Amino acid sequence: MLDVRRSAASWLGLSRHYVTAFTLNTSYGINLLLQQLPRGEFSRVVTSTIEHNSVFLSTMTAARRLSVPRQVVARTAGGELDLAASDRERAVVVVNVVSNVDGSTLAGLAELTQDVHRRGGIVIVDAAQAAAHSPRLVAGTDVDAVCFSAHKVYGPSLGVVVAREELLRSLDVSFVGGGMVSGVSRDGFDLIPEEPWSLLEPGLQAWGEIIGLGAALDWLRDVKPLGHSPHDHITALSASLFQGLSEIPGLHVVNTEPAPVISVWSDRVDAHRLAVFLSQAGIMVRSGYFCAHYWLTEVLGLPPLLRFSLGLHNTPEDIDTAVHTLSKLLRGLR
């Protein structure tokens, strides 16, 4: 399995000093790390307003466990974390690099990480949305760990944690079991020193899913949708969908720019109702708050949204059909 571990890290552009461990999903990976951070090392847990619940909630329980305050900060107009120097001291910063609501990206991650490190803190990144279409956003940033899900990169259901070996070795390992020890006595055990990933992998692993992830990453490296690179393909589709949705009268677009996820709402027709009608027309969208409740309900104060998520299987015709169908529905529904 070493090749899949290496393949996952290199997919993100992280090779030297990083170790890949497998788990259930992004949420589980973030929780596994946060719940095993050593007590007494950190003075605060920091996250941002535009986070998925897997970060938003896990930072609450992490702060409680570490007995430190939790800070929720905004992002600047330029997309940076609005975090004062004094709030970076011995901070555990947990943030996404790409939002699952509007695809907005975090700017300044490398500088933030450098500064947080200098002040004795760490940075853990939620790359669940980034992993498929912009995995290199974490490359060269020196972040301490990146969590993503194989099921968001065309693989089976599986979580991936790519972490600096140093971070794994610093953990107060408390989820333990078979496969991670080299010796056991009546009241103690020795962890396997030469397999640092095993620190996050108690018990039998999902080997079938891990092999599947390896195949998915190989496929992603070679695939040429409609003869284009995945990046060019998804960028063109995103631009076209953004423009099409922006031109539908009465439809509000949450995104300020094109992205592979675009969220919208209508003042007149409930998003869940629209989603059902779109589904009947063979167009799969998601409706609701997409596990970003705090950001959407409390900060932006929006009604449930409709979200289009683009993948490499989509075509320009899909975009035309989606825009045309939604536009027609909004004209017809009362």
Ligand SMILES: Cc1ncc(COP(=O)(O)O)c(C=O)c1O
């Ligand atoms: C930005 C972001 N973070 C975290 C998650 C959680 O992923 P999982 O359900 O695989 O834990 C998602 C899933 O939608 C996401 O989009």
